[in-house]
Amino acid sequence: MALTDKDEELLALLRLNAREPVAALARKLGLSRTTVQDRLRRLEQQGVITGYRVKLGEAGPRGALRGMITISVEPRRQIEVAKMISRLPEVEVLHTVSGKFDMMAEVKANSPEAIDLVIDRIGQLPGVTEIETAVILSTKLDRR
Numbered sequence: 001m002a003l004t005d006k007d008e009e010l011l012a013l014l015r016l017n018a019r020e021p022v023a024a025l026a027r028k029l030g031l032s033r034t035t036v037q038d039r040l041r042r043l044e045q046q047g048v049i050t051g052y053r054v055k056l057g058e059a060g061p062r063g064a065l066r067g068m069i070t071i072s073v074e075p076r077r078q079i080e081v082a083k084m085i086s087r088l089p090e091v092e093v094l095h096t097v098s099g100k101f102d103m104m105a106e107v108k109a110n111s112p113e114a115i116d117l118v119i120d121r122i123g124q125l126p127g128v129t130e131i132e133t134a135v136i137l138s139t140k141l142d143r144r
Contacts, residue, residue: 013029064109065111066108069107071102071103072102073127074127080127090114115135
């Protein structure tokens with residue numbers, strides 16, 4: 001499925017503000033409101049757009065710490081380890097990556113102690129050989 005230039009423009013506008021009214025999107029794209037609605041419906045049906053969500057800013061709920069945990073896994077155990085990590089509620093996103101590590105987990109917890117517990121739990125999983133952690137201090141850019 002190939003995206004048109006207008007599809008790409010529409011997606012770029014939605015990345016900036018997914019709550020932008022369809023009429024405003026249509027004006028910015030130089031299309032009719034109906035055409036934009038049809039494009040949105042098609043992009044959703046094709047799985048290009050899988051949902052809309054609230055993204056909390058710095059003024060959102062306080063107390064949450066975020067971190068990135070990079071994980072090395074024994075050969076042939078990645079699927080098993082990924083399933084175990086996905087059961088941890090603090091893990092928001094789990095990626096497989098190339099390079100020194102095999103996976104990267106984005107985690108969120110309410111305190112340094114809670115992050116430490118998640119690190120310990122991941123480090124103790126069978127098949128995990130090494131982990132490295134970075135606590136996120138601030139976000140300078142997020143286009144998701």
